[in-house]
Amino acid sequence: MTRCSDFIKTEFPLIDDDLKQYVEDVLENGAEDFEDSEEIYEAVGEVLHEISGDKSEDEIRCICDKLLNMLKPNKEVVTNANGLTKVLNAPIHLGSMAANLESNVDDIKSIWVTQRDDSLKVDAKKLEKAQAKLQEKQEKRSKDHTKAPTPAKLESATASQVTSKKESKMEAKGNNRTQDIRIENFDIAYGDRVLLRGADITLAFGRRYGLVGRNGLGKTTLLRMISCGQLRIPSHISVLHVEQEVIGDDTIAIDSVLQCDTEREELLRKEKELSAAINSGTADAELSNELTEVYTQLQNIEADKAPAKASIILNGLGFNKVMQSQPTRTFSGGWRMRLALARALFSRPDLLLLDEPTNMLDIKAIIWLENYLQNWPTTLLVVSHDRNFLDTVPTDILYLHSQRIEPYRGNYEQFIKTKTEKHKNQQREYEAQQQHRAHVQEFIDRFRYNANRASSVQSKIKMLEKLPELKAIEKEVDVVLRFPDTEPLSPPILQLNEVSFWYRADTVIFSNVNLGANLESRICIVGDNGAGKTTLLKIIMGLLNPTSGIRIRHTHRNLKFGYFSQHHVDQLDMNVNSVELLQQSYPGKPIEEYRRQLGSFGVSGDLALQTVGSLSGGQKSRVAFARMCMGTPNFLVLDEPTNHLDIETIEALGKAINKYNGGVILVSHDERLIRMVIEALGKAINKYNGGVILVSHDERLIRMVCKELWVCGGGSVKSIEGGFDEYRRIVEQELEAANK
CATH class of the missing domain: 1.10.150 (DNA polymerase; domain 1)
Structure with a gap:
């Protein structure tokens, strides 16, 4: 060996x-x-x-x-019948060999076997052994195919940065007490793909920053690199990244929030120990002085007001008095994420990092959070694709593109205006310089060989070399989503008559619901979390049967629902790429068809060949859309479809819904998306023949899509006049009443 x-x-x-x-x-x-x-x-x-x-x-x-x-160095070599081996390593003339047949018989015999070689006969034992070995290999291969696929090894993110010697010395001596954060000249890579190169970011204390950019450029990765310490910031600055949900145990919700104030918890523990020691009869003046000092510290941090502050935060995020007293293990993952957000808001770190905080909230909680964060006292860095949230909360926008971060003052609306004007000026400057270069180059080419103009030509050449090199503005490709065309169906399509539903007799979700939808409908369902929006969708699709009442659906065999669940990511196989994912769901089609389907939702090129687990949240959502539409549904049921999508994709989604000629039900809290659909609907209504029901918290999507609003809550579902503006007015009145 x-x-x-x-x-x-x-x-x-x-x-x-x-x-x-x-x-x-x-x-x-x-x-x-x-x-x-x-x-x-x-x-x-x-x-x-x-x-x-x-x-x-x-x-x-x-x-x-x-x-x-x-x-096997001693393996025997099988020769021909004459015991001779002839290697034909040069051309031979068979005609001349035949002419001299008698003299070169041995040569010819060395080429053709003139008699049967017994050694070439099949050995029965060897044949049996070979067949057994082949059978063993085939069985092994079949077993390998039935084994569960090995989970793909997901790539991890890495970061590097350059720090100045001055800052390093100040940090080492403990003299760096600045509250501002400067991370200069840093790189971030995800596997072999570079996300940021030579980037800089400055976060001034007390300002609120919105981090925006297309899906997959590294916004979430940047937050993680800061929170885990791979990107270094001054050690005295406390950082809190709301990413993981609270662990469910017997701790009640309000205590879970209070416990994150470690200083208060430690002082209360000391106060309890000292009081117990004094009450036990230990008359020690030193203990009394120490207890007095603890009381003073508790008073300075206003420890007695902490429960009320925690309760206000929890109430704003949707926890009523009963829920605040329940153990954390009784809450679902979404509610435990709200608890994690409540803990972060209560503890007030020097730097708070939030990644899509509105994804887990209903409209009432989003409005409360917007108002609360406007008075945030420390530094805030938030990733969000909610246009209204970005217009309300941030004082600055950080625009991530082309592997760098560009800062802008003002909210998102101001950012769009400034960026548009800046890019226009840069493009004008670039075009003017190109014209100037062309004019000078024309002069150089014309008089290059003219001796009388030699000095002028040389000065022009030097001038061109000194001109700064400007680049044309890289225009981002517009996001376009395309839903499949469907066959028209005659109404009625969906009808709920006197429908009621409850899981237990004492817990009625809704009752006596009378609603209808057809392919011309654009219906958005709004309401608090837990009001029964998703349950209503499942009844409409036939996944749940109503407790009482009648559900009527179109009997035509071509009525097909396309369901986009708010937990769509959990339904994707993370170990395969996007093309393979579609192959699993719809086998037997050409690869080009899968690629074309993914491309219609912005997943093209190498992106379609990456493992699903390595994609960003927004890219996974696009893959889920592509899979849903591969079955050509004619009634879309979309439950919080804007979670993780970037702003440009939300705009494209609203436009795609308006062009779709099937029915749509949308659940969303995204105000912008709802606004978009409403605005576009007025222009397209005469040409449009499809239906939509939307459940959403995205105000923009609701305004884009809907002309009819169903409010789910209070044990009922009802339609309101005035659209989303009227619904938002009602919500704000309820919040004002709750705060009095």
Whole structure:
């Protein structure tokens, strides 16, 4: 085996130790069983091809021949019937050989076997052994195919940055007390893909920053790099990143929030211990003084007001008095994420990092959070795609694009105006410089060989060399989503008559609901979390049966629902790429059709070949849309579809819904999306013949899509006049009444 090992290393100098050991183990274990080089090629040929790079199949097979000779150096060579072996390594003239047949009989016999060679007869025992071995290989392959696929190894993010010697010395001595955060000249990569290169970010204390940019550019990764310490900031600055939900245990909700104030908790613990010691009869003046000091500290931090503050935050995020007293283990994952947000708001770190905080909230909680964060006292960095949230909360916008971060003063609306004007000026400057360059170059080309103009030509050339190199503005590609065209169906499509539903007799979700929808409908369902919006959708689709009442749906066999769940990410296989995901759901189609379907939702090129687990949240949502529409549904049921989508994709979603000629039910809290659909609907109503029901918290989407608003809550579902503006007015009145 030593000879084999050296030979492999010589032929494949770039082979790593693990692969080399694997090949050696296969050869050593099968040395006795290998009958010919073909079996060696079957065993290790594929591996050798992968590590060789440029070697042909014939070269690999030749290497396998040599390996067989090393493993079995004494293997007999089968000769022909005459005991002679003739190698034809040069052209021969058969006519001349035939003319001299008598003199060169041996030569001719060495080419053609003139009598049957018994050694070429089939050996029954060897044939049986070969068949058994082949059967064993086939069984092994079938077992390998039935095994669960090995989870794909997801790439991880890495960061590097350059820090000045001055700041490093101040940090080492503990003299750096600034509250501002400067991270300069840093890079972030995700696997082999560079997200940020030579970027800079400055966060001034007390300002609120909105981080925006297209899906997949690295916004969430940047927050994680800051929170985990891979990007260094002054050590005295406390950082809190709301990313993980609160662990469910027996701790009640309000205590879970109060416990994150560690200073208060420690002082209360000391106060309890000292009081117990004094009450036990220990008359020690020192203990009394220490207890007095603890009381003073508790008074300074206003510890007695902490429960009321925690209760206000929890109430604003949707926890009523009963829920605040319930153990955290009784809450779902979404509510435990709200608890994590409540803990962060209560603890008030120096730097608060929020990633899509509105995803888990209903409209009432979003409005409360917008108002609360407008008075946030420390530094806030938030990733959000909610246009109304970004117009209300941030004082500054950080625009991530082209592997760098560009700062803008003002909210999102101001950012759009400033960026548009800035890009226009840059483009005008670039075009003017190009015209100037062309004019000067024309002069140079015209008089280059004119001796009288030589000095002028040289000065023009030097002037061109000194001009700064301006670049044309890179225009971002518009996001376009395309829903499939569907066949028109005659109404009625969906009808609920006197429908009621409850899980338990004492918990009625809604009762006596009378609603209808057809392919011309654009219906948005709004309401508090837990009011029954998703339950209503499942009844409409037939996934749940109403407790009482009648659900009527179109009897035509072509009525197909496309359901986009708010937990769509949980339904995706993270270990395959997007093309393979569609193949699993809709097998038998050409690869080009899967690629075309993904491309219609913005997942194209190499992105479609990445594992789903390595995609950003918004990119996973697009893949889920592509899979949903692959079955050509004619009634879309969209439950919080804007979660994780960037602003441009939300705009594209609203436009796609308005162009869709099927029915749509939308659940959303995204005000912008709702506004978009309403605005566009007035223009498209005469040309449009499809229906939509939307459940959403995205105000923009609701305003885009809907002309009819259903409010789910209070044990009922009702339609309101005045659209979203009227609904928002009602919500704000309820919040004002609750705060009095």
